[in-house]
Amino acid sequence: MKSTSDPAPRAAVGITGIGAVSSVGLGASLLEGALDGSLDGIRAIERFSTEGFQSHLGAMVPGFDGRGDGDLALDFALLAAREALAHAHAKIDGRPGRIGLVLGASFGEPDTRLARLTERLAGALGIAGPRVTVATACTSSSNAVGLGKDMLDADAADVILAGGTDVLTPELFAGFHALGVLGARPCAPYSRDFGTTLGEGAGFVVLERVPDARRRGADVLGLVLGYGLSCDAYHATSPDPTGAGVARAIRFALSDAGVTRESVGYVNAHGTGTDANDAAEVKGIDSALGAASLPVSSSKSFLGHAQGAAGILELLVTLLALRAQKLPPTTRLEGLRRGAPADPVPAPRAHAFDVALTLNAAFAGANSAIVLGTANARLDETSGARDVPSRPVFVAGLAALAGGLTDIAAIAGRILSGERIERRAGECDVSRDLPRAEPRGLDPSTRFAATTSARALADGGVAVSGELRDRVGVIAAATACSAASCEEFRVSIERRGLASLNANAFSRLVLNAPTGAAARLLSLRGPASTLSTGRGGGLVAVAYAASLLCRGPLDVMLGLGFDEVGGGTGDPDGAEGAGALALTLARGPVRLASWVVGAPGGAGDGDGARATVDAALGPRSASEIDLVLSDGPVPFEGARVVDLGSILGDAPSACGAIACAVAAHLVRAGGLRRVLVATRGGGASAALLFESEREGARA
């Protein structure tokens, strides 16, 4: 995620190591069993009681039944990550600051910051490069692989460990049970029996630019050619029944990879086994790929639905299939249901193919598609290594919410005068900005995210309707699930028991729930993602939004950050609010001149933040910067640095986004030529430069 002044050819990104922990056991090589149809990880749950439920099955990682689930997500991740790094022979002691980590995780513990898991994992592995948590529920780990590839494209690191981890807890089991999607019998996608079986596990790939990998003599196991994200903008937990969201993700992915739909030889589907998912997904595949004879199989029939780890485990199965030139079957096929794929791969078979797709779909309407290729995929020369044109990005609109203030001039005034802003955001009424929204079930995080997004679009004169809906997306930074929804969930369990918990509140316990709700309320059907880096997350989200906008085909990308305080565990300086920028390629008065994400700040040579700031400045000297906005100390000398942390309080994800909105406002309002927004991080440092177009700053 970095703007480049010279359009350089993107090197293809390859996979040089893999690791997995799954219901079929420890080790990625076990997944090869998928290719002879011999795997079955689904069995009765023994780690916790399932009394009172209509399903008793899980795809649990064997050997951990006697354990509490306290640190299992970290334990699974450590096992899989160490295997992947060892497999790649990636030496962490070499340049730890050039190794990054992108971790997909889904349901965090209520009231805790999801990025903490990533930081603990990075600490245990000695990874000192940029670390980002992707939290898009069941597309988390696939989105993580895509973002990891982007980070290599942007030279944010030389090696990226990307994947995901998730644990099946009693609360998750009960939540999905309340939603009525768990089958009494094992998950059998496309078969007569409806319903899914939840699972767990972890998986990782080591990603490197292929020339780097070849130079150090590493085996390239396969290529990540490209990926696509989309949002259904339909419902919190039900997929768009037309499959249009899945189709959009596939089209974005093919366009990103530069491959034709005819070159796709196999699709590893999300295939959860539920009626709603499978029927919609197959429609989406048919509409985007159109080949009636295309083999489509689901690995959930033996891996279960490993949630945040589902995408990566299924990607690994697909990678092994490409290497063996053999198709993994949908096991347990019995009595094909209506709407099943024409070729669900009932038995393993040899198959010649160079390109495969893996699909995932998630709560809050998130869809992802990843295009994998064989290491020597015979593709035309543009594939996976095409030029990325450097396209100028402009700020169309902006909005912020802090301490009950929504007037950007007022917020900017308080920040410049150093006057402390209230920690609470106050009542956030959605009816003013979203007059047609049904306010029922919108927790404070969702109100913050949706109203701020709506105002940023309105500020930019963007009316999202018609075909534009498919070309507008949103990338958000979030820190934790809504405290209000966590409390509602907890109280429902306390009062009514696990088996009768509040399914509505449960559906809001994913970090991307507010992002998905905002997308639904505003009809944003382009790419949607939610990430977390702890401090500075808002900057990373805006940078990711800018990077996706440049690759297109998109018209507007929202970069958003929000925080909500509450619950008994928050720290006293915890603050809430939101900030949003609507970015566009259409020329305007404020240009986002550069965006850089890198290793987090440190001391001395390891100071990633200084390198990040330097890269964002590019050829400009520090004296050409009028003002720096930060969320803590940043390495910058030569202009006034305003620390928003002391003014807004601790709002890890919102602060950076509010700073961007204020910076763009100060440039647009005419007074300032260049404002730099920077953070040391968190998991990653980031720096974004806002520049006035009026001053002829386009040199």
Add this chain to the structure above:
Amino acid sequence: MREDMMKAIARREEVVSGVRQVLIEGLGVRRAPDEIDPDAPLFGTGLGLDSVDAVELVVGLEAKFGVHFAQGYMHRRLLRTVGTLADAVIAVLDAPRGPDAA
């Protein structure tokens, strides 16, 4: 009007009011109780409830009225309006051999 009929009407009123309370307090429907028409559809274009709300509605009614709906009892027809829900609750309350007989 006969006295038992009056009683039955009063009781139904009471149950209807309880159902409205579950909608407002349990599901967060932003309407005053008398703005929720007993015959207006709850799902789709009516109050805008969806399938996840249906689960919450059933659990909320069970808690409110101290009843238990046998599995499969609360099918789509009974979930149509406040009125049909009230009838379903009354039927279970009046079931001679406990709620599971309904």
